[in-house]
Amino acid sequence: MPDTAAHIAQHLLNAFDDYRATFRDLTEGARARFEMAQWTEIQDASTARINLYDERIYATRDRLTADPQCRDILDADCWPAIKRAYIELIEDRFDDELAETWFNSVFFKMHRHDQISDRTMFVHSTRPPVRKPSRIQLTRGFISGGCLNSLARQILDEHAFDTPWADYERDCQLIIRCMKQGLPDWAQLDHGLTVELIQPVFYRNKGAYLVGRVLSQGEQWPFVLALVHRENEGISVDTLITDESEVSIIFSFTRSYFMVDVTVPAEMIGFLNRLLPGKQIAELYTALGFYKQGKSEFYRALIDYMAQTPEDRFVMAAGVRGMVMTVFTLPGFNTVFKIIKDKFSPSKNISRATVIEKYRLVKRHDRVGRMADTQDFADFRFARDSFEPECLKELLEVAPSTVIDRGDTILIRQCWTERRMTPLNIYLETASESQTREALLDYGQAIKELAAANIFPGDMLLKNFGVTRHGRVVFYDYDEISYLTEVNFRHIPEALYPEQEMASEPWYSVGPNDVFPEEFPVFLFADVRQRRLFSQLHGELFDADFWKGLQQQILDGKVIDVYPYHRLQDRADEA
Numbered sequence: 331m332p333d334t335a336a337h338i339a340q341h342l343l344n345a346f347d348d349y350r351a352t353f354r355d356l357t358e359g360a361r362a363r364f365e366m367a368q369w370t371e372i373q374d375a376s377t378a379r380i381n382l383y384d385e386r387i388y389a390t391r392d393r394l395t396a397d398p399q400c401r402d403i404l405d406a407d408c409w410p411a412i413k414r415a416y417i418e419l420i421e422d423r424f425d426d427e428l429a430e431t432w433f434n435s436v437f438f439k440m441h442r443h444d445q446i447s448d449r450t451m452f453v454h455s456t457r458p459p460v461r462k463p464s465r466i467q468l469t470r471g472f473i474s475g476g477c478l479n480s481l482a483r484q485i486l487d488e489h490a491f492d493t494p495w496a497d498y499e500r501d502c503q504l505i506i507r508c509m510k511q512g513l514p515d516w517a518q519l520d521h522g523l524t525v526e527l528i529q530p531v532f533y534r535n536k537g538a539y540l541v542g543r544v545l546s547q548g549e550q551w552p553f554v555l556a557l558v559h560r561e562n563e564g565i566s567v568d569t570l571i572t573d574e575s576e577v578s579i580i581f582s583f584t585r586s587y588f589m590v591d592v593t594v595p596a597e598m599i600g601f602l603n604r605l606l607p608g609k610q611i612a613e614l615y616t617a618l619g620f621y622k623q624g625k626s627e628f629y630r631a632l633i634d635y636m637a638q639t640p641e642d643r644f645v646m647a648a649g650v651r652g653m654v655m656t657v658f659t660l661p662g663f664n665t666v667f668k669i670i671k672d673k674f675s676p677s678k679n680i681s682r683a684t685v686i687e688k689y690r691l692v693k694r695h696d697r698v699g700r701m702a703d704t705q706d707f708a709d710f711r712f713a714r715d716s717f718e719p720e721c722l723k724e725l726l727e728v729a730p731s732t733v734i735d736r737g738d739t740i741l742i743r744q745c746w747t748e749r750r751m752t753p754l755n756i757y758l759e760t761a762s763e764s765q766t767r768e769a770l771l772d773y774g775q776a777i778k779e780l781a782a783a784n785i786f787p788g789d790m791l792l793k794n795f796g797v798t799r800h801g802r803v804v805f806y807d808y809d810e811i812s813y814l815t816e817v818n819f820r821h822i823p824e825a826l827y828p829e830q831e832m833a834s835e836p837w838y839s840v841g842p843n844d845v846f847p848e849e850f851p852v853f854l855f856a857d858v859r860q861r862r863l864f865s866q867l868h869g870e871l872f873d874a875d876f877w878k879g880l881q882q883q884i885l886d887g888k889v890i891d892v893y894p895y896h897r898l899q900d901r902a903d904e905a
Contacts, residue, residue, distance in 0.1 A: 335408065338400050339415035345390040346432040350425065352382060357619070360533035360589035365493040367561045369536055369889035376586055377694045383435075383622055391439045406441050409450040417456055424464055424594040427457050431626045443709030454630065457596075464594045468601060469526045469542060476521040478506045485525060485555070486567075489540060496564030504567050505555070509544075512572030517546040525553050528601065533589040535696060536891060537568070539580070543605055544572065552577040552605050556895060569897055575800055578606050580894045583703045583749050584804050586696050587619040595620065616703065625705045628665075628747065635663050636716060644717045646724060649753040650793045653678050654685055654809045656728050658721055659750055668704075668746040671728045680809060688808045689746060698783045698892045700776045702748045702796070702806045710742040751796025754803060758792065758860070767863065772803040774868030780805060781880050782890035786814045786845075790854060815884055818843045819877040847872050 356379045363372050394400045402408040413433070420429045430452040437451045448454055470488070474481040482505040486498065495501060510518060517523055527542035540555040554571040571577055581602070592598050599614050606614070612631060616624030636642075639662060647657040647666050653675035659666045670682050692701050714722070717740065725733040734741040754773060758766055773795060780787060787794070788810025796804050818841060850872050855861035870876040883890060 334399060334402060335411035336415045338394065338403060338412050339419055341394060341397070341400065342390070342412075342416060342433055342436060343419050343429065345386065345393070345436075346429055349382065349386040349432070350428075352386075353379060353619070354591065356382070357589045357591055361491070361531065364533055364538050364559055365491050365565075367559050370887065372533075372535060373696060373889070376589070376696070379589075379619060380587070380621070380694050387432075387435045387439060390436055394436070395440070404440060406445040406450055409437060409441075413449075413451065424466070424596075427455055427626075428595060428620060428623055430455055430457065431623050434626065435622060438708075443711075452626075455626075461596050464597060466593050466597075467529065468594065468597050469528055472525045472527070474521065474523040474525075476519065476523075478509055478518065481523070481525060482506055485527070485540070489531065491565055493559060494564050496560065496566045501567040505570050508570035508572070512570070513544065513546075513551060517544070517549065517551075520546045522546070527553070528590075528598070530591040534586055535698075536889065537894075538565075539588075541602075541605075550605075554580060554895075556893075568893070569895060571895055574606065574608075576895055578608060579699070579800055579802065581606060581609060581614070581617045582699060582798075582802075582894070583613055583616070584697050584699045584701060584798075584802075585617075585894060586698075587621065588617055590618060592618055592620075595623070621703075621705075625707075628705060629707070632663065632665075635660070636712075640716075643715070643721075644712070645721050647750070648756060650755070652807070654680070655807075656725060658725065664750050665747050666750045667742075668748060669725065669729045669732050669742065670744070672731050673728075678809065685809045688811055691811065692808050695785065696783050698779045699802070699894050700779050700783075700805055701785070701808070702751070702804055704746040704748045706744070706746055707742075708744050710745060712740050712742070714738050714740055716740070748806060749798075751798055751804060751806065753793050754795040754797055755792040757797045758857075766860070767867075768801065769797060769803060770860065770864050771867050772801070774864060774871060776803045776805060777871060778868070779892045781814050781877070782892055784814045784884050786812050786817050788812060790850070792854065812843075814877070815881050816843060817845050817877070817881075819845050819847060819874040819881070821874050822846050822848050845877075847874050847877060 356375050359375060360372070362368075363375065394403050397403075416429075416433055420426045423429060434451045437446075441450075446453065472481055472484045472488070479502060482502040485505070486495065486501060524545045525542060526545060527540050532539040532541050536558065538557040538559075540553075540557070542553045544551045544553045551572045552574055554577050556568045556571065557565055558568045559565045571580070595615070595618070598618065599611060602614050603609065603611065610628070610631065612624040612627035614624075615621075615627055642660050642662045644658050644660055644667075647659045649657070652671075655668045655670055657666050657668050670685055674680065689704055689706070693704065695701075697703065714735075714737070717725075722733075722740065726735060732743045732745075734743065754769065757769060761769060773792070776795065777787065777790060787805050787807075789807060794805060794807035796806050798804055851861050851865060855864060865872070880890075
């Protein structure tokens with residue numbers, strides 16, 4: 331077995347190296363796509379990179395099971411030896427934690443989940459919590475010398491693209507202006523003020539970002555320079571962000587993953603974690619495109635939390651009970667767990683397979699900051715006393731094929747995890763007048779930005795949107811979403827005579843994909859005051875022609891701008 335174990339371990343690592351090489355090729359192409367304004371190709375590359383992991387895992391499984399030298403691969407008792415051989419191979423790698431997760435993923439595809447243990451795979455990482463610094467320089471520093479203009483020029487000169495700057499002098503002045511607005515006066519006058527930037531550029535959608543921090547006299551602030559490329563004009567600085575909350579939103583769980591070349595993941599994550607201490611490690615890995623590593627880090631954080639706080643038990647999540655999914659949570663752990671019910675409400679004419687595909691669509695699609703990312707887990711096992719009795723009773727009643735009672739253990743065959751938010755309908759119950767206005771303004775903006783990304787939410791009720799800790803409104807109920815271009819938006823035909831309007835059934839035909847925006851006000855808002863306010867803020871959403879116009883732009887190939895930050899023009903408008 332030792333020779334076989336070493337052979338399998340090497341095979342696993344070779345497959346991982348092939349995956350990483352393709353991942354990096356897709357990632358490194360981001361610069362050229364940005365320079366050439368290839369917006370559709372950017373979306374295609376993002377989807378391809380997300381799909382790549384599972385494609386290569388299945389291919390690796392199939393090659394291993396077909397290899398005569400790997401005949402013992404399906405015997406779980408052989409995997410401890412394979413694991414030991416694999417640890418030796420990854421010991422000196424810079425991406426060793428990703429290699430561990432790859433090992434786990436292959437094991438998952440070959441064995442029952444009741445065979446999972448630290449004996450057979452990496453339930454807990456074997457990587458040291460404190461790593462030796464690599465010799466690869468992650469960041470580069472730029473010192474002001476007391477002159478912000480010189481500092482701005484250093485940064486732009488170092489990050490010049492093959493496509494020229496649209497207005498170099500304007501961009502320098504914009505950087506200076508933002509630094510003066512975002513930093514205290516004493517920091518601006520500091521001759522030793524330093525901007526430390528991560529050397530690789532972060533790309534996502536139609537933007538590029540220089541990410542780092544400002545250092546002055548023991549203090550630090552985030553430094554994120556947002557760049558845009560407007561066709562026929564060149565590349566421009568759109569804004570500079572030095573506020574931690576705004577930078578956190580850029581790295582949000584509601585956005586697509588960055589394309590950024592990461593040679594030493596642990597060092598990159600460590601730097602970002604110092605920049606954004608409120609972010610979970612799992613979220614940071616996911617934001618860089620390592621969503622399977624994010625899944626591993628989330629699971630480890632969950633089991634550690636439950637071991638340290640056994641008094642915290644699962645309860646049903648706040649909000650209106652769903653017609654398709656049931657949702658529970660741990661009060662002290664900022665996550666909800668979503669399970670598909672065995673029986674849906676009669677008004678929901680969909681299947682379990684359709685719901686699963688909707689969640690996969692969201693995973694692959696540009697979430698434009700308005701849809702929560704999810705992780706799909708299979709065969710979660712929890713101690714029975716981890717649940718409040720009322721919660722467990724409800725789960726067993728509504729999803730008996732998914733939630734299995736095994737005495738002291740509760741098996742959950744499949745669930746999705748998602749960041750917990752306050753449901754918008756609950757938020758509005760106690761919101762002040764100004765908070766209500768801001769929430770409804772952002773609710774409408776969320777619907778518009780989803781539409782710009784070719785997503786129609788379907789069920790747009792307030793209960794299906796949540797409010798994040800930053801006050802942003804985010805959609806999280808995906809069982810009725812569709813591509814905007816698949817929807818037939820219609821005006822309600824005029825009645826031929828009064829009796830038609832009084833009838834209980836519509837006097838006009840309604841197709842399966844027909845949507846009548848004129849019906850939205852009454853459907854969405856039981857509260858008349860909220861209805862009137864929303865009509866003032868976003869009344870165009872009640873007009874079929876507005877939606878048709880967006881559809882035509884998408885069909886014409888236009889990728890509509892959606893910015894993950896407050897632009898300078900936005901701030902001027904707000905002022």
